Amino acid sequence: MAAIDSVAPQAALAGRLLEDGAGLIAQEDALSLVRLLWLASTATTERTIGHCLLRLVEDSGLLRRLAAEPTLVPAFVEEVLRLTPPENLIQRRAVADASIDGRAVRAGDLVQICLPAANRDPAHYDVPDELRLDRAAAANLSFGSGIHQCVGGPMTRRVVAAAVAAFVQRFGDLAPLRLAGEVKWVHAMVVCAPREFRIAR
Ligand code: HEM
Secondary structure, three states: OHHHHHHHHHOHHHHHHHHHOOOOOOHHHHHHHHHHHHHHHHHHHHHHHHHHHHHHHHOHHHHHHHHHOHHHHHHHHHHHHHHOOOOOEEEEEOOOOEEEOOEEEOOOOEEEEEHHHHOOOOOOOOOOOOOOOOOOOOOOOOOOOHHHOOOOHHHHHHHHHHHHHHHHHHHOOOOOOEEOOOOEEEEOOOOEEEEEOOEEO
16 A cells, blocks of 8 residues: 555546545545555456466467457457456345345345356356357456446456557467466465466467
């Protein structure tokens, strides 16, 4: 938090929040928003780029296909987001007794929605485990849903697509890439993402 606060004044957003919200938003609230946006945006985007690049290194056919048809990059990013979202769980506290698909939920219970599972619902996706570039855009839940749906979704999709497009352009020629050594993972209940991997030809 201290590190984020120390660079916050350099972020255009913090200045805008304080300027436009003068008299409405206290400095502490503006800082708190910068912290929230920073924490919500950096690791999620980084992990998604990691997942995308790992897929492309492991599947040279897919890499060549995207190099030949760069307009498919957004569909590829969407499928990677669907199959391997950077956050696995959305959590809610039940405010009233309810029933979900026949299971009783009591007021106060913690309900955890497992996004990689929800995004593989066979009622919504044919061959759900397969990465397909021709899926009709059935919405996935990787950015959540409803009032708390991710505000960064449209921007981050473009950022990831730009990173993938640059990678594909640089490495999408015929010499296949390979992993040089083991992939190191961040492996926890809430996150499963590549932390570090090295690439060679
Ligand atoms: C691949 C990248 C990202 C993914 C998968 C992602 C995912 C999510 C999810 C699932 C939620 C909903 C959490 C809930 O309902 O409890 C959420 C909320 C949020 N996200 Fe993202 N996010 C990403 C990138 C970003 C970026 C780039 C920003 C900011 C620029 C951002 C800002 C936020 C904020 C502020 C919320 C809270 C919204 C609210 O509670 O009203 N996220 N995100």
